Amino acid sequence: MTTESAENTATTPVLHWVRLPFERIGQGVIDLFVEVGHLTLLAAGGMAWSFRRPFRPTLLLQQCEYIGVGSLPIVLLTGLFAGLVFALQSSIAFAKFNAESLVGATVVISLARELGPVLTGLMVTGRAGSAIATELGTMRVTEQIDALESMAVSPIQYLVVPRVVALIFVMPMLTLLFNYVGFLGAFIVSVYQAGINEGTFMGRIYQVVDIVDLLGGLFKSACFGGVIGLVACYRGMNASGGSRGVGVAATRTVVSCSVSILVLDYFLTTLLLMVFE
Amino acid sequence: MSDVETETRAPPAPDGLETMPDGLVIRAQGIHKRFGDNHVLRGISIDFPKGTTTVILGGSGSGKSVLMKHLIGLLKPDEGRVLVEGINISQLSGTALTKARMKFGMVFQWAALFDSMSVGDNVAFPLREHHRELSEKEIAERVAEKLALFGLEGTEAKFPADLSGGMRKRVGLARAIVLEPEIVLYDEPTTGLDPITTEYVDEMILRAKEKLQVTSVVISHDIGSAFNIADSIAFLYEGKIVEHKPPSELRHSEHPELKKFLSTWFGRN
Incomplete structure (x- = not known):
């Protein structure tokens, strides 16, 4: 004061x-x-x-492996159960209007447009975003980033670029897999639990879902990937105050990325609707 | 040792480099640095002659590390400038700063080894970054040579977590000199080490100076080590260099804070 x-x-x-x-x-x-x-x-x-130059393809592939393959189990599990639960709730609700045939199309369009990109983004934030912030934060407080700079190596080129680019590439792939297992979950519940005819289930999907729904979702997930990478790297590289500071950086990364994904989702959805509807 | 604070600034030389007196490698002029309300450096001016070892002595929190980070351009001064062989490193950024940093090697207080890499990869890192023409065989040979210089033969496959504090510092030193820089900066090289290892690290610093003819800048609060390795010692107090003399003269300084600081060592020995 x-x-x-x-x-x-x-x-x-x-x-x-x-x-x-x-x-x-x-x-x-x-x-x-x-x-x-x-x-x-x-x-x-x-x-x-x-x-x-120098380009660093090895670092990029290492990050793709760490973020992509490492996040795969949690993303697949989340996708499967999102599809199962969504189909279960939809089949009960739609049965009241005799519209069970629309369950598959509803679930798939929701997965492709919103649930896939957003839930994958949140899962990757929790798994990879916090890990990136922790790793870079530890490097910052133990002077490893200063050491990089003292050896005339740009920390942005060496640390930030591979992680952000990897997230931009990997997020759409993870989202695609999320959508696929989500669809499988919805199919299992709809056909084997709710008793919806599988031909009807698939036919409605072909009728209602468009490739633009899928591509729009993948575009959004690539944007989310860029945001997660930038925020996590920024928080990590600006960590201070020892191990507590690293913990704070990881927590703030998860909070900032989660909020950013939800806010950005609204604006990107508005943009996509303006362009394609 | 001349204090350059009162000297007038030399005009820029025609090639864009600033003129510096012969035999000087680094010249810091009127460095001020504040972090919020904390005025850490309050007009530091000091010269570092070529091929010598200068120790900057001072208590904890006196701004030693901050000063060192200015010398290599990791921090920018609020006022003043740092000339490295005539180049104003305080004004550089991007590729020009990267190029200027190639003149330096830096040994960090806690070694700052990359913990995800083995010892061999840590020492090889600057070579792989800046000498892409070298084969892996040549890099391995250079790494083994530098590790052997500091008694670390055969440790290439170990990871930093497996090393003692002294070994980590020596690996940090090997990494700092692997590109054979003209200037090596040491940030508290003997902090946290036992007396035997401290003496060993002192020998390493002297050996690096003799074998590679480097200009060394050491920041430390270890008085014994400072008097062991220094050609000149500067005492940093409350953000200012209050004395800068050869060790034999500094020991008889009448500056009250320096006398108090030195008595903690010479009073007992």
């Missing part, structure tokens, strides 16, 4: 308490804009370094 504000507090305590929430909100807004600015600069730096 500055001397001036301390004097104000002493002289006009009521005014201070009235002003305090506005100051807090204002500071929060300023902090948000500062962070968005830093993220934008990191994205610009990453873009610039992506096209400079």
